[in-house]
Amino acid sequence: xxxxxxxxxxxxTQMGQxxxxxCVPISNHLYFYWYRQILGxxxxxxxxxxxxxxxEKSEIFDDQFSVERPDGSNFTLKIRSTKLEDSAMYFCAxxxxxxxxxxxxxxxxxxxxxx
Amino acid sequence: GDSVxxxxxxxxxxxxxxxTINCTYTATGYPSLFWYVQYxxxxxxxxxKATKADDKGSNKGFEAxxxxxxxxxxxxKGSVQVSDSAVYFCALTPYxxxxxxxxxxxxxxxxxx
Numbered sequence: 188x189x190x191x192x193x194x195x196x197x198x199x200t201q202m203g204q205x206x207x208x209x210c211v212p213i214s215n216h217l218y219f220y221w222y223r224q225i226l227g228x229x230x231x232x233x234x235x236x237x238x239x240x241x242x243e244k245s246e247i248f249d250d251q252f253s254v255e256r257p258d259g260s261n262f263t264l265k266i267r268s269t270k271l272e273d274s275a276m277y278f279c280a281x282x283x284x285x286x287x288x289x290x291x292x293x294x295x296x297x298x299x300x301x302x
Numbered sequence: 303g304d305s306v307x308x309x310x311x312x313x314x315x316x317x318x319x320x321x322t323i324n325c326t327y328t329a330t331g332y333p334s335l336f337w338y339v340q341y342x343x344x345x346x347x348x349x350x351k352a353t354k355a356d357d358k359g360s361n362k363g364f365e366a367x368x369x370x371x372x373x374x375x376x377x378x379k380g381s382v383q384v385s386d387s388a389v390y391f392c393a394l395t396p397y398x399x400x401x402x403x404x405x406x407x408x409x410x411x412x413x414x415x
Contacts (some may be wrong), residue, residue, distance in 0.1 A: 218401065229408060230346070230391065243401045256340035275353075278345060285401055288334035288353030295345040 189213045191294035193279050197299045198232065200269055208264045208297045210279030219262045220280040220291060221254065223247070234274065236262065269301045308392045314412045315382055321359035323377040323409050325366075325392035332392040335359075335368050335375040336403070338395040338398045349377075349390070384413045 192211045200206050212219050221233040235242040236254050253265045262281075266273055276298050280291040309324040327333065337349040337359070350359030355370035364379045365384040373393060 220402070222403070230403075230405040232402040233408075247404075256411065278347075282381040288351060288395070290336075290348050290351065291340075291403060292348075 191279055191281055191292050191296040193277075194273075195297060197298045197300070199302065202271060202301055203268050206235075206266050206269055206299060208266075208277050208279075208299070210281075211260055211294055212262055212279065212281030213283075214260070216281035216283045216292070218242075218282050218285045218291075219254075219256070221264045222278045222280065222293075223275040224278065224296075225272075226253070226273045233264075237284075242285075252300045262286050266299075268294055271301050273301055274301045304333065304390040304394060304396045304404050306365055306392050306394055308409055309407035311322035311389075311408070311410040312412055313409060314414065316414050317384055319410070320380045321377070321379040321382045321386075321393070323378065323390055323392075324413050325375045325406060325412075327375065327392075329373075329394055329396055332370075333396050335366070336393040336395070337364070337366055337375070337377050338393055340391065340404070340408070342388070344380055345385075352361065356374050357358075383412050387411055387413045 194209045219236045224230045234244045234248045251267045255263050276296045278296045279294040282291045304327045334353045336351045338346045339349045349362040352359040352368035366377045389408045389410050391408045393403050408413045
């Protein structure tokens with residue numbers, strides 16, 4: 188069964204450094220998402236992406252964040268200058284359509300640790 | 303704004319016990335409702351969903367009914383197993399914005415043999 192994959196599984200970085208988290212969505216999917224889960228807290232929506240542009244973003248997704256689909260298969264989340272509070276699990280998700288009841292398929296996540 | 307509230311955990315039960323995890327929501331219009339499960343060390347998996355009032359979602363012995371009148375979507379299972387130990391998230395997608403999922407805080411479930 189096709190699945191969403193994410194790399195790396197764990198990323199450790201120093202405060203102020205740039206990080207790029209990578210995701211490969213399911214191949215025929217058109218809608219892509221990033222979520223994050225700070226340890227012990229709820230999963231929070233960051234951004235949705237369709238047709239090479241951002242569809243919606245949350246207030247968390249400020250100028251330090253950007254997303255890109257560079258090559259038709261990868262979907263990346265870049266954090267320009269990481270802060271301690273960016274430490275979290277980051278989940279990528281995708282789905283083929285974007286109706287209200289449509290299932291989003293999640294990857295296993297990347298744990299980001301900012302020191 | 304739209305939100306989801308679910309019962310605090312952790313919940314610890316013995317094998318074969320009956321499970322209920324309460325979930326209520328606040329939303330305008332008619333959201334779609336979901337339960338996701340996160341097994342240890344893994345990502346989020348859809349457990350079940352319901353897209354309109356009075357729909358019942360079911361999977362792997364779990365059930366939840368979309369109750370518009372009480373704005374609830376409680377998760378139930380008649381006889382839990384050790385393998386059901388996981389974190390369970392109640393969630394919704396707003397009717398007005400299908401592009402995001404709003405999650406509850408999660409309930410950690412541990413099943414004793």
